[in-house]
Amino acid sequence: MDRLPPLNALRAFESAARHLSITQASNELNVTPGAVSRQVQLLEQYVGVSLLVRGHREISLTPEGAQYYRVVNKSIEKIREATQVLKGGDTRKPLKVRCYTTFAMRWLIPRLSTFHATHPKVKVILTTSLEMVNFKREDLDCAVRLGDGKWADVNSYRLVSNILVPVCSPSLAKLGPKLKKPTDLRHFNLLHSIARADDWKYWLESCGAADKVDAYSGLTYQSSAMVYSAALEGHGIAMAQLFLVEDDLKAGKLVRPFPESVDMGDYTYYLLTPSGRKETTHMKQFRLWLLEQFSTSPSIPGHE
Numbered sequence: 001m002d003r004l005p006p007l008n009a010l011r012a013f014e015s016a017a018r019h020l021s022i023t024q025a026s027n028e029l030n031v032t033p034g035a036v037s038r039q040v041q042l043l044e045q046y047v048g049v050s051l052l053v054r055g056h057r058e059i060s061l062t063p064e065g066a067q068y069y070r071v072v073n074k075s076i077e078k079i080r081e082a083t084q085v086l087k088g089g090d091t092r093k094p095l096k097v098r099c100y101t102t103f104a105m106r107w108l109i110p111r112l113s114t115f116h117a118t119h120p121k122v123k124v125i126l127t128t129s130l131e132m133v134n135f136k137r138e139d140l141d142c143a144v145r146l147g148d149g150k151w152a153d154v155n156s157y158r159l160v161s162n163i164l165v166p167v168c169s170p171s172l173a174k175l176g177p178k179l180k181k182p183t184d185l186r187h188f189n190l191l192h193s194i195a196r197a198d199d200w201k202y203w204l205e206s207c208g209a210a211d212k213v214d215a216y217s218g219l220t221y222q223s224s225a226m227v228y229s230a231a232l233e234g235h236g237i238a239m240a241q242l243f244l245v246e247d248d249l250k251a252g253k254l255v256r257p258f259p260e261s262v263d264m265g266d267y268t269y270y271l272l273t274p275s276g277r278k279e280t281t282h283m284k285q286f287r288l289w290l291l292e293q294f295s296t297s298p299s300i301p302g303h304e
Contacts, residue, residue, distance in 0.1 A: 005046050012039035013051060014076050017061055017069040020105055020225070053226075055233060060226050066101070070129065077125055094123040095282045099144035100195075101128040102224040103269070106244045108144075115289050122282045130195060135274035141283050142273045154272045157287065160294045162268035163242040164203050165261045167254040169234040179257050182209040189236030190218030191227045199239040206262045228254075243294075 015025035016036055026033040044051050051065035061069060081094070099108060104126060112124065133143040135154065149156045166185075173179060178187055182204065190200050190213075201215035218236055221227050228245060231238035232253055240254075242261065248254040271290055273283065 006039075006042055009039040009043035009046065010072055011076070012036045013043050013065075014069065014072050016040055016052065016059065017065065018073065020059055020061075022059060055229060058229050058232070060229055063222055066222065070127070074127065077127075094125045095142075095280075095286055096125045096127070096140045097142055097144075097286070098127050098129060098133060098138075098140050100130065100146070100224075102228070102244060103144055104128050105225055106228065106247075110247070111293055114293075115286065118289070119282070119285050122285060124286070133272060135272075135277070141280070142271055142286065144269055145272055146267070146269055148266050149268075149270050151272060153275050155275050157271040157273075157291060158266075159269045159271055159290065160243050162264040163261050164199055164239055164264065165242050165245075165256055166203065166237050166258055167228075167240045167245055167249070167256055168231055168237040170252065170255050172234050172237065173255045173257050182207040182258055182260065183212040185209070185237065186213045186217075188218075190215070191230050191236040191238040192216070192218060192220040193224040193227045194220060194222055196224065196239075202264070203239055203260070203262050207258075207260050 012025060012029065012031075012035075015028050016022055019025055019028070022033045022036050022040075026036045029036065040052060047068070049064045050062050051068060053060045053062055108126070112126075115122070115124070133140060133145065133154075144159070145151070146162070149158060172188075178184060185204075192200065197216070197220075201210065204210040204213050204215050219230065221230060224241070224244070227238045228240065228248070230236060231240075232248070237257065245254055249256065271287060273279065273287070279287075
């Protein structure tokens with residue numbers, strides 16, 4: 001029988017990948033950051049591929065790491081649930097939420113503690129995926145998806161305006177006369193997400209600069225989370241969804257080199273729930289909380 005990978009290493013990788021932070025993983029596991037790093041390296045040696053991309057201040061997942069994390073995360077959650085049942089602990093049915101990795105890491109997880117504070121009896125299990133949701137086949141209570149709001153057999157609740165704006169590090173923006181107008185972007189790396197390959201095209205067309213700047217030039221990453229990390233490191237200029245970078249803009253970690261923005265209209269983020277299923281009390285609490293969070297922190301276009 002094939003051997004299992006080192007279980008401590010799996011646990012360290014799952015925590016680091018979930019937080020996209022070695023430091024936060026070390027706090028969760030009550031070990032030093034160096035111990036977490038060594039365990040992840042041990043796992044990488046065992047499987048023979050790199051799982052994390054290690055930046056100056058942040059980490060991200062390689063394509064292989066992202067795929068492996070999804071499986072490992074689900075498996076660990078199932079072990080936790082089964083253990084709770086055996087121990088006679090909390091056997092309440094958890095609220096299972098699916099969303100995109102970038103949405104989870106940059107918006108939902110930083111705010112989820114406020115939901116737990118007001119609804120301590122609701123156990124939320126959060127998973128991520130790019131795949132479309134099928135509530136008939138998957139054990140999910142709700143999902144956050146990007147689209148036009150027209151899905152069959154679901155209730156859809158519009159969450160936020162999908163406003164596209166270019167962002168970059170302050171150091172890159174200080175290059176002065178080299179970055180004064182949209183056509184100057186031809187001298188810089190444009191940062192792209194595979195999942196949103198046409199966003200630069202939409203923005204450049206709205207600015208009348210599409211004939212001067214190649215909308216598909218530059219560097220491409222698997223996810224928007226990687227794109228934003230690259231922008232923070234000064235690798236180029238990202239086309240961002242405003243609500244996902246608002247915290248970095250307020251903190252001065254990112255800046256907007258141009259005031260122009262594009263509102264994608266109905267093509268935005270929605271909360272989806274199955275239309276043929278009675279809404280549980282916990283699901284209603286989560287839905288109302290999520291809608292309230294967005295209603296109190298709207299994304300407003302403008303130069304910052």
